Amino acid sequence: MSLTPPSERLWWKEPIERVELLWVGLALLWALIMFVMMPYWHIYGKQNLSNEAYRTTPEQFSKKVDAMVEKYTVRKETARGYPVVAPPAGSDVYLLGRLWEWYPILELEKGKKYRLHLSSMDWQHGFSLQPENINVQVIPGYEMVITVTPNKTGEFAIVCNEYCGINHHQMLGRIYVK
Amino acid sequence: MANTAEFRTCPDTGLQFHRPAETLMKLNAVAGVVFLLLGGVLALLLGLTRWPKYHLLGAEPFYMFLTAHGINVLIFWIIFFEIAVLYFTSSTLLKCRLATPRWAWLGFILMVVGSVTTNVAVFQGNSSVMMTSYVPMSAEPAFYLGLILFAVGALIGCFVFLGTLVIARAERTYGDGSIPLVTFGALTACIIAIFTIASGAIILIPTLLWKLGLVSHIDPLMYRVIWWAFGHSSQQINVAAHIAVWYAIAAVVFGAKPLSEKVSRMAFLLYILFLQLASAHHILVDPGVSSEWKIFNTSYAMYLAVMASMIHGLTVPGAIEAAQRKRGFNKGLFEWLRKAPWSNPSFSGMFLSLLIFGFLGGISGVVMGTEQINIIIHNTLYVPGHFHATVVGGTTLAFMALTYWLVPVLFRRDIVLPKLASWQPYLFGIGMTGFSLFMMGAGTLGIPRRHWDISFSGALLNHQFPETAYLLLGLVGISTILAVLGGGLFVLQIVASILFGKRRGEVKSAVPIIAAPVADGLKGIGIGGVAVPGTLVLALVFLISFVLYYFVNWKYLSQVWGLS
Numbered sequence: 078m079s080l081t082p083p084s085e086r087l088w089w090k091e092p093i094e095r096v097e098l099l100w101v102g103l104a105l106l107w108a109l110i111m112f113v114m115m116p117y118w119h120i121y122g123k124q125n126l127s128n129e130a131y132r133t134t135p136e137q138f139s140k141k142v143d144a145m146v147e148k149y150t151v152r153k154e155t156a157r158g159y160p161v162v163a164p165p166a167g168s169d170v171y172l173l174g175r176l177w178e179w180y181p182i183l184e185l186e187k188g189k190k191y192r193l194h195l196s197s198m199d200w201q202h203g204f205s206l207q208p209e210n211i212n213v214q215v216i217p218g219y220e221m222v223i224t225v226t227p228n229k230t231g232e233f234a235i236v237c238n239e240y241c242g243i244n245h246h247q248m249l250g251r252i253y254v255k
Numbered sequence: 256m257a258n259t260a261e262f263r264t265c266p267d268t269g270l271q272f273h274r275p276a277e278t279l280m281k282l283n284a285v286a287g288v289v290f291l292l293l294g295g296v297l298a299l300l301l302g303l304t305r306w307p308k309y310h311l312l313g314a315e316p317f318y319m320f321l322t323a324h325g326i327n328v329l330i331f332w333i334i335f336f337e338i339a340v341l342y343f344t345s346s347t348l349l350k351c352r353l354a355t356p357r358w359a360w361l362g363f364i365l366m367v368v369g370s371v372t373t374n375v376a377v378f379q380g381n382s383s384v385m386m387t388s389y390v391p392m393s394a395e396p397a398f399y400l401g402l403i404l405f406a407v408g409a410l411i412g413c414f415v416f417l418g419t420l421v422i423a424r425a426e427r428t429y430g431d432g433s434i435p436l437v438t439f440g441a442l443t444a445c446i447i448a449i450f451t452i453a454s455g456a457i458i459l460i461p462t463l464l465w466k467l468g469l470v471s472h473i474d475p476l477m478y479r480v481i482w483w484a485f486g487h488s489s490q491q492i493n494v495a496a497h498i499a500v501w502y503a504i505a506a507v508v509f510g511a512k513p514l515s516e517k518v519s520r521m522a523f524l525l526y527i528l529f530l531q532l533a534s535a536h537h538i539l540v541d542p543g544v545s546s547e548w549k550i551f552n553t554s555y556a557m558y559l560a561v562m563a564s565m566i567h568g569l570t571v572p573g574a575i576e577a578a579q580r581k582r583g584f585n586k587g588l589f590e591w592l593r594k595a596p597w598s599n600p601s602f603s604g605m606f607l608s609l610l611i612f613g614f615l616g617g618i619s620g621v622v623m624g625t626e627q628i629n630i631i632i633h634n635t636l637y638v639p640g641h642f643h644a645t646v647v648g649g650t651t652l653a654f655m656a657l658t659y660w661l662v663p664v665l666f667r668r669d670i671v672l673p674k675l676a677s678w679q680p681y682l683f684g685i686g687m688t689g690f691s692l693f694m695m696g697a698g699t700l701g702i703p704r705r706h707w708d709i710s711f712s713g714a715l716l717n718h719q720f721p722e723t724a725y726l727l728l729g730l731v732g733i734s735t736i737l738a739v740l741g742g743g744l745f746v747l748q749i750v751a752s753i754l755f756g757k758r759r760g761e762v763k764s765a766v767p768i769i770a771a772p773v774a775d776g777l778k779g780i781g782i783g784g785v786a787v788p789g790t791l792v793l794a795l796v797f798l799i800s801f802v803l804y805y806f807v808n809w810k811y812l813s814q815v816w817g818l819s
Contacts, residue, residue, distance in 0.1 A: 078506040078510055078511060078512050078772040078773075079435060079436040079437045079502040079503060079505065079506040079511070079512065079513055079574070080348055080435050080437055080503060080506045080507070081348075081429075081435050081772075082429055082430055082432040082433055082434065082435055083432060083433055083435075083436070083516045084512075084775055085516075085775075086431070086432045086433075088433065088515075088516035088517060089516075089517050091515055091516065091517060092515075093515050093517060093518055094514040094515050094518075094573075094777060094786060094787075095784075095785070095786075096514070096569070096573065096785055096786065096787055096788075096790070096791050097514055097515060097518045097566070097569065097570065097573070099791075100565070100566065100569045100791070100794055101518065101562070101566060103798060104561075104562040104565040104566060104798075105562055107565075107798065107801070107802070108554075108558035108559065108561060108562045109558075111554065111558055111561075111621070111625070111805065112550075112554040112555075112558055114625070114809070115550045115553075115554060115625060115626045115627065116550065118626075118627050118809070119546060122627060122812075122813065123813065123817045123818070123819070124627055124630060124812050124813065124815060124816075124817065124818045125546070125627055125818060125819055126540060126546075126627075126630065126818060127818075127819060128545045128546055130542035130543040155715050155716065156715065157715055159715075159716075178715070190817075195542075199391070200389070200391055200392045201389045201391075201392070201475060203633075203634045203703070205634065205635070205701065205703055206816070207701045207718055207720070208700075208701055208721070209701075209815045209816055210631045210635065210699070210700075210701040210815065211630055211631065211815055211816060211818070212540060212630060212631065212632070212633040212634055212635065213540045213630070213633070214479075214538075214540050214541045214542070214633065214634070215542075216475045216476055216479075216541065216542060216543075217391060217475060218474070218475060218476075219475075219476060219542040219543050220542070221542030221543075223818055223819075224817075224818070224819045225816055225817065225818055226816060226817030226818075226819075227816050228815075228816055228817060229816075234716065234717075234718030236701070236703055236706075236718060237703070238633075238634040238635065238703035238704065238705075238706065239389070239634055239705075240318065240385050240705040240706075241392070242392070243314055243315060243318070244314075244713075245318075245705075245706065245707065246314065246706055246707045246708040246709075246711055246712070246714070247711060247712075247713050247714035247715075248714070249711055249714050249715070249716040249717065249718060250716065251716050
């Protein structure tokens with residue numbers, strides 16, 4: 078039994094039980110199908126993260142955010158006066174995460190493409206777009222670029238889902254899609 | 256050959272215990288249970304906080320206790336117990352003296368000092384950084400130092416295990432053949448553990464130096480890649496160890512033999528070859544890591560390892576079915592399973608562990624480890640839902656099951672209140688099943704993990720999660736209570752049995768606690784030439800569930816915003 082050495086000393090010469098052979102074959106086949114699905118989705122699927130990313134610094138990145146805010150702000154919201162930014166379709170859109178907010182508020186159009194740049198000013202954050210449930214890790218020093226195409230209209234929240242200190246639960250952002 | 260006076264032969268099982276090894280097994284197992292108790296108490300408080308209706312703790316203690324909970328159960332409880340398993344599977348199963356007991360003692364002491372140090376750091380309050388301690392967030396130096404000391408201690412334990420294998424081989428204590436399958440599984444765990452601990456050291460030592468001001472910068476992405484080579488691989492130690500425990504329990508309860516040694520050992524070997532790169536699963540939505548790297552590491556590495564787990568998922572129940580059929584339960588598809596000793600907590604715990612690990616933990620793990628599907632799961636409550644199914648429903652329950660058998664053998668005491676003991680695995684198993692399922696459900700609705708308040712009190716902006724999510728979190732809370740009751744019952748019973756259980760003495764008891772091995776071969780059992788048809792049916796049910804659930808998630812993914 079399994080607690081004692083194999084009763085057949087040359088155990089590797091014993092034949093394999095048929096059920097086991099069948100199962101190993103099925104498991105291997107399934108493993109291959111699952112492997113193929115990922116490259117398949119890269120070619121035919123519509124939800125893939127790009128591999129575009131750059132090294133950056135909080136200063137460099139916030140400069141880009143500020144330039145965009147200055148150019149495309151359409152109104153202000155909330156007591157803090159958050160700018161709502163409506164960049165043109167196809168443009169580069171910058172969103173930063175910091176303790177404890179996503180900045181600025183974005184206003185996008187349905188069916189249009191935007192190059193969304195994400196980075197953090199301080200600790201690691203988690204970009205979690207709700208209720209879509211799209212989740213991306215945001216890391217200081219790295220600028221990630223994802224081309225997003227909103228496929229529904231409405232008000233979307235960005236929750237932070239990487240623990241970032243005591244007020245982590247207050248870290249929210251917003252994206253409007255018209 | 257060592258002095259024979261140093262050995263004790265268990266009258267019930269015939270196992271030979273090297274006394275210094277026996278003491279160390281007891282100490283490591285007991286230390287593990289102490290940390291399980293601590294982690295379980297914290298689990299209750301956390302569960303009642305994430306239940307929105309009660310929202311028990313404030314934000315500060317919540318994050319502090321969450322950090323402590325993860326470290327105490329995921330690292331301390333499990334690794335202390337695994338060291339006990341390593342010593343049992345080497346010294347006891349190979350009838351060999353333990354190599355360098357003094358080093359083993361040093362390892363144990365380092366592990367105790369390390370675990371206490373880290374706990375003190377966490378409970379002092381400035382180290383609520385979660386188990387992962389992602390830089391640039393930082394904890395007190397004592398936090399990292401404790402983990403490093405613990406890791407060094409565990410590493411010593413691994414080398415004591417390997418040394419014992421060498422001695423056993425040289426002195427031919429177990430004959431001329433190969434080591435037992437269970438020891439082979441433990442060896443797998445040990446090899447993965449060495450890789451794991453080395454990765455932990457490679458990342459935690461520089462992080463400690465950074466905290467002390469001796470290193471200027473730790474790259475946060477590099478930290479994640481290497482930390483997870485420690486964090487994910489440490490769960491693979493658990494997988495290898497608890498599968499070895501499954502085989503062990505199949506052997507002691509049923510006298511079961513593996514269907515074929517070759518297949519089971521190959522499956523363990525696949526773990527060593529393909530699990531280590533699994534840290535990629537945590538980096539699937541990170542910047543700066545290419546898709547090729549992600550696909551290679553999650554599929555090449557993972558799916559062959561998944562295949563290995565699927566193989567064990569067949570061969571463990573298959574070995575039990577074959578043994579039961581040989582004992583006469585050969586009717587129909589499932590007589591062997593119906594007539595299994597369901598009131599024996601060693602068996603029920605092991606079988607529930609197999610089911611929870613496979614159906615809940617295994618399937619969800621592979622699905623969320625798919626490069627693109629991870630986008631709709633990363634860092635949601637789905638993630639802890641998944642790993643509680645693997646590590647608590649799988650590993651912890653398997654270790655509990657083994658403990659019920661070890662108390663009479665190792666401590667020579669009877670289990671107190673055996674009726675209650677027969678219920679314990681069900682209470683714990685059902686609690687953990689609910690906990691994992693409801694958490695995963697809440698995760699699919701977007702509820703974040705490690706989050707104190709999903710109603711975002713005090714935030715400038717707002718977001719309303721669906722009512723269903725609140726309901727699911729309530730069910731998570733109820734399941735937490737069930738599971739903690741089950742876990743508490745376990746700790747209570749084991750402690751009470753060790754202290755007050757009836758002494759078994761040194762004579763063989765009338766009721767055997769180890770089954771006689773069944774005959775070799777698979778002739779004359781099963782249906783229509785298939786030796787283990789019941790297991791095959793169960794395995795096919797598993798595969799169909801797996802396939803369906805996998806593609807359902809691709810469907811979900813296809814409905815969200817376009818990303819490219």
